[in-house]
Amino acid sequence: MRKGMIKATDAFERIIHWGLAISCIVLIISGLGMMYHSFSFLSIPVGGLKNLKYVHNFTGLIFIVALLFSILMWWKEAGIFKFPEDVEWIKAAGGYLWHVDNVPEVGKYNPGQKIFFLAVALFGVVMAVSGLIMWFPLSLPVVWVRTMYFLHALGFFVITPFFFVHLYLGTIGSPGSASAMFSGWVTRAWAKKQHPKWLKEMEESGKLEVYGE
Amino acid sequence: MTEKIKLCDLSKCYGCRACQVACKQWNQLPAKQTYNSGSYQNPPDLQPNNWVVIKYQEISDGNGGVKWLFRKDACMHCTDAACVKVCPSGALYYTKQGTVGIDNGKCIGCKECVAVCPFGVPKYDSKADKVSKCDMCLSRIENDMEPACVKACPTGALQFGDKAEMLKAAYKRVEVLGGDATVYGDKFVGGTHMVYILPEKVSVYDGLPEYPRVPLNVIAWKDWLKPLSLLAVGGAIAGSFLHYITHGPKTPDEDGNQVNAKGGE
Ligand code: HEM
Ligand code: SF4
Ligand code: SF4
Numbered sequence: 001m002r003k004g005m006i007k008a009t010d011a012f013e014r015i016i017h018w019g020l021a022i023s024c025i026v027l028i029i030s031g032l033g034m035m036y037h038s039f040s041f042l043s044i045p046v047g048g049l050k051n052l053k054y055v056h057n058f059t060g061l062i063f064i065v066a067l068l069f070s071i072l073m074w075w076k077e078a079g080i081f082k083f084p085e086d087v088e089w090i091k092a093a094g095g096y097l098w099h100v101d102n103v104p105e106v107g108k109y110n111p112g113q114k115i116f117f118l119a120v121a122l123f124g125v126v127m128a129v130s131g132l133i134m135w136f137p138l139s140l141p142v143v144w145v146r147t148m149y150f151l152h153a154l155g156f157f158v159i160t161p162f163f164f165v166h167l168y169l170g171t172i173g174s175p176g177s178a179s180a181m182f183s184g185w186v187t188r189a190w191a192k193k194q195h196p197k198w199l200k201e202m203e204e205s206g207k208l209e210v211y212g213e
Numbered sequence: 214m215t216e217k218i219k220l221c222d223l224s225k226c227y228g229c230r231a232c233q234v235a236c237k238q239w240n241q242l243p244a245k246q247t248y249n250s251g252s253y254q255n256p257p258d259l260q261p262n263n264w265v266v267i268k269y270q271e272i273s274d275g276n277g278g279v280k281w282l283f284r285k286d287a288c289m290h291c292t293d294a295a296c297v298k299v300c301p302s303g304a305l306y307y308t309k310q311g312t313v314g315i316d317n318g319k320c321i322g323c324k325e326c327v328a329v330c331p332f333g334v335p336k337y338d339s340k341a342d343k344v345s346k347c348d349m350c351l352s353r354i355e356n357d358m359e360p361a362c363v364k365a366c367p368t369g370a371l372q373f374g375d376k377a378e379m380l381k382a383a384y385k386r387v388e389v390l391g392g393d394a395t396v397y398g399d400k401f402v403g404g405t406h407m408v409y410i411l412p413e414k415v416s417v418y419d420g421l422p423e424y425p426r427v428p429l430n431v432i433a434w435k436d437w438l439k440p441l442s443l444l445a446v447g448g449a450i451a452g453s454f455l456h457y458i459t460h461g462p463k464t465p466d467e468d469g470n471q472v473n474a475k476g477g478e
Contacts, residue, residue: 034301034323035301036439036443037301040301040302048321049301049302049319049321050321050322053321053323095463096456096463097460098460134325137324137325137327138324138327138337142327142328142329142333145328146329146428146430146431147430149299149325149328149329149430149431150430150431150433153433153434153438153439153442154438156438156442157438157441157442157445160442160446160449161445161446161448162449164449164450164453165449165452165453168456168457169453172457172462173453173456173457173462173463174462174463174464175462175464175465176464176465187465189465189466190465192466193463193464193465193466194463
């Protein structure tokens with residue numbers, strides 16, 4: 001760790017994040033294998049579609065636990081929009097899409113990240129509820145169960161594209177971000193660029209943890 | 214191969230259950246302990262070991278008496294089959310004959326077909342963790358034989374033959390029967406491969422849907438969301454790549470102390 005690095009996340013946050021992310025990607029891949037006949041080759045490594053279903057269903061349980069912790073842990077920072085700065089940020093698209101001289105300063109999570117969090121939280125719950133019912137589909141009237149399949153597919157439609165955009169923006173789309181979820185420490189320049197308001201607030205309140213200070 | 218259907222003339226069915234027994238025998242379906250459910254009907258519904266069941270129903274004959282209604286319940290072999298649409302393993306499939314076959318070895322017991330069939334046909338066997346249903350005696354019809362149930366029927370209520378011919382016969386028969394008699398099966402789900410001649414109105418029969426169709430949420434799931442999901446994922450990946458090579462990543466400024474940092478470039 002270099003001197004002057006800033007602490008962005010604690011170990012618990014990172015463990016939950018990776019629990020959610022890894023279970024989500026396993027669910028996406030195994031779900032893909034069940035949803036499209038042309039992707040059924042994805043079941044070969046686990047020895048068949050039936051095993052893929054088991055992989056999917058039990059990974060679903062890990063996902064549910066990670067999702068619960070994620071919501072409890074992040075809803076205050078990432079689940080609530082702040083006015084007017086978040087609206088200003090959205091109007092400027094955070095400087096991501098066109099050139100903006102002064103990107104409006106927002107807190108620890110920008111509105112794009114908040115939208116991602118809310119989509120995952122909402123549709124994650126939808127996936128959990130519909131998935132559990134689909135696991136035991138004979139327990140409810142068929143009209144309900146059919147709707148669960150529809151909702152599960154809808155959640156897939158929403159979560160999967162978001163997942164890839166998140167992957168891009170957390171890595172090469174925003175250099176310096178990934179370390180927030182690996183070591184938990186980020187550079188001051190990164191914090192200044194990505195979350196200037198958070199940096200200022202932390203500094204003013206004296207809560208900022210700087211490595212070596 | 215010309216398309217063949219099974220015609221089931223309920224005006225000729227008198228509930229002998231020869232078809233039900235013949236089905237069990239040909240398909241080697243094990244017997245199970247039964248119980249009295251308060252009706253002559255046995256078993257109460259289709260089961261994993263009963264792909265055909267004669268439904269017994271008593272209705273008023275309009276003169277203060279009662280009369281029996283019999284209906285041979287089994288897979289309708291839809292042309293546009295909800296079960297085939299959803300089956301993730303390919304266990305359910307369309308045969309060359311146009312019927313809906315089931316490859317037991319492929320079934321993973323997910324029960325998706327159970328939830329979507331408009332006629333409530335596929336039944337789940339928890340011991341085998343598989344679903345089963347009538348396959349129109351595929352091994353027989355592939356070899357130019359009629360299904361076992363048709364072979365066994367003593368009254369001629371069951372017939373098996375070319376679709377056009379059978380339907381013509383069906384409409385003729387309905388004319389002869391008159392009254393509320395109707396043909397049931399050719400007008401929905403792309404046309405079924407078991408077609409009824411119903412002496413009474415459709416609504417009189419217990420458990421027979423008046424307007425069967427592939428459920429709308431199943432269509433939205435399989436016909437819309439499936440292609441849309443791939444499109445959306447492709448769009449997200451392509452969009453990210455385009456963003457990277459045109460607008461470029463959002464890189465921290467070298468000089469982290471500059472207050473009015475420029476936006477992403
Ligand atoms: C990010 C979260 C999830 C994603 C992306 C996902 C994705 C999918 C996909 C694409 C399918 C195939 C649907 C189809 O055949 O059209 C599926 C099926 C299914 N999912 Fe999920 N899923 C998620 C979470 C869950 C959870 C939390 C559970 C419950 C523990 C679950 C249980 C199931 C079940 C039971 C099926 C039906 C598969 C079968 O039995 O044939 N899923 N999922
Ligand atoms: S009646 Fe049900 S099980 Fe038979 S083909 Fe139609 S949808 Fe499939
Ligand atoms: S239970 Fe078997 S036959 Fe029915 S949809 Fe699932 S894999 Fe296909």
